[in-house]
Amino acid sequence: xxxxxxxxxxxxxxxxxxxxxxxxxxxxxxxxxxxxxxxxxxxxxxxxxxxxxxxxxxxxxxxxxxxxxxxxxxxxxxxxxxxxxxxxxxxxxxxxxxxxxxxxxxxxxxxxxxxxxxxxxxxxxxxxxxxxxxxxxxxxxxxxxxxxxxxxxxxxxxxxxxxxxxxxxxxxxxxxxxxxxxxxxxxxxxxxxxxxxxxxxxxxxxxxxxxxxxxxxxxxxxxxxxxxxxxxxxxxxxxxxxxxxxxxxxxxxxxxxxxxxxxxxxxxxxxxxxxxxxxxxxxxxxxxxxxxxxxxxxxxxxxxxxxxxxxxxxxxxxxxxxxxxxxxxxxxxxxxxxxxxxxxxxxxxxxxxxxxxxxxxxxxxxxxxxxxxxxxxxxxxxxxxxx
Numbered sequence: 152x153x154x155x156x157x158x159x160x161x162x163x164x165x166x167x168x169x170x171x172x173x174x175x176x177x178x179x180x181x182x183x184x185x186x187x188x189x190x191x192x193x194x195x196x197x198x199x200x201x202x203x204x205x206x207x208x209x210x211x212x213x214x215x216x217x218x219x220x221x222x223x224x225x226x227x228x229x230x231x232x233x234x235x236x237x238x239x240x241x242x243x244x245x246x247x248x249x250x251x252x253x254x255x256x257x258x259x260x261x262x263x264x265x266x267x268x269x270x271x272x273x274x275x276x277x278x279x280x281x282x283x284x285x286x287x288x289x290x291x292x293x294x295x296x297x298x299x300x301x302x303x304x305x306x307x308x309x310x311x312x313x314x315x316x317x318x319x320x321x322x323x324x325x326x327x328x329x330x331x332x333x334x335x336x337x338x339x340x341x342x343x344x345x346x347x348x349x350x351x352x353x354x355x356x357x358x359x360x361x362x363x364x365x366x367x368x369x370x371x372x373x374x375x376x377x378x379x380x381x382x383x384x385x386x387x388x389x390x391x392x393x394x395x396x397x398x399x400x401x402x403x404x405x406x407x408x409x410x411x412x413x414x415x416x417x418x419x420x421x422x423x424x425x426x427x428x429x430x431x432x433x434x435x436x437x438x439x440x441x442x443x444x445x446x447x448x449x450x451x452x453x454x455x456x457x458x459x460x461x462x463x464x465x466x467x468x469x470x471x472x473x474x475x476x477x478x479x480x481x482x483x484x485x486x487x488x489x490x491x492x493x494x495x496x497x498x499x500x501x502x503x504x505x506x507x508x509x510x511x512x513x514x515x516x517x518x519x520x521x522x523x524x525x526x527x528x529x530x531x532x533x534x535x536x537x538x
Contacts, residue, residue, distance in 0.1 A: 164191015165499035176245015179322030181212040188215035200538035220511035220538030237264035243271040269333040277349035289317035292350040305375030321353030384434035395446035396463035409458035
């Protein structure tokens with residue numbers, strides 16, 4: 152790559168020049184597409200003709216794409232998708248196992264047109280196994296991995312952590328990592344491959360530290376009785392006098408001392424703060440202290456203490472926090488809040504909040520790029536192959 156090309160790539164994102172075809176799927180699949188687009192890849196997202204979508208909040212996952220409407224059940228639609236795949240580095244799809252093959256758009260179909268293509272598959276259960284053909288949602292996948300059982304308070308039920316752990320953490324992020332890794336490998340070998348990304352696999356990977364702690368006896372397996380699940384009095388959430396909350400992560404001694412200083416507390420003599428036996432008694436004292444003041448007062452008290460204590464904010468409040476104003480990790484585009492760029496690059500800058508395309512907005516442009524003329528485009532539209 153020349154110096155000019157390197158400079159251009161740096162301005163456009165680390166994945167500038169990578170072309171991705173995105174087929175089907177909800178949640179983790181589109182999230183993967185968003186991440187790749189944020190990093191500079193050109194992502195063509197296919198939606199069926201007649202699909203409904205706007206530039207409203209629920210469509211943020213679709214930002215930064217080129218949008219094409221295409222009926223993949225029609226032969227002409229499949230042929231267009233295969234033509235785009237032949238000019239792409241990767242396909243990502245979120246169908247149930249076997250659906251893409253029945254459409255004539257599976258890995259072998261795409262590889263026949265482009266031997267170097269990477270085929271990224273996003274499912275909940277994976278491409279194989281007794282549950283692979285069954286439906287599910289985030290809560291089901293993390294429930295089966297053991298992650299959900301570990302989240303929640305002592306003597307309470309497991310608490311669903313939104314769909315952050317399964318769909319996005321264990322699903323979309325791992326698919327993006329797999330696709331980028333396989334595209335890099337294909338650039339060396341000239342041969343593509345299939346990336347089988349499942350939410351259960353990714354969630355299990357996220358549990359690596361917890362599994363290690365269980366093996367050494369640092370995690371007893373009971374919910375809400377361990378170091379990082381709210382069992383320890385120095386790691387948890389505390390209610391203030393106004394019903395708002397403060398988050399406390401004062402694990403290390405130097406931070407714990409600052410916590411006690413801010414709360415104007417002293418531990419009882421001869422007490423081992425790391426002993427889980429002592430945690431309920433010590434937690435009661437911390438709870439009582441936090442209930443004496445409103446959240447804003449505690450925020451001001453701990454603002455200049457290195458105690459790992461911060462307020463629990465709403466998304467709207469987080470947007471206006473001074474640190475966010477500096478980092479802009481939540482941005483606003485046309486009245487819709489969106490996440491900012493992540494991760495940050497010193498040169499190949501990722502993109503953050505930007506427009507969500509109208510469904511089918513780029514259909515004519517994309518078809519024209521692969522050599523389909525206006526008359527043929529009109530004919531495809533009249534037949535309902537495109538929207």
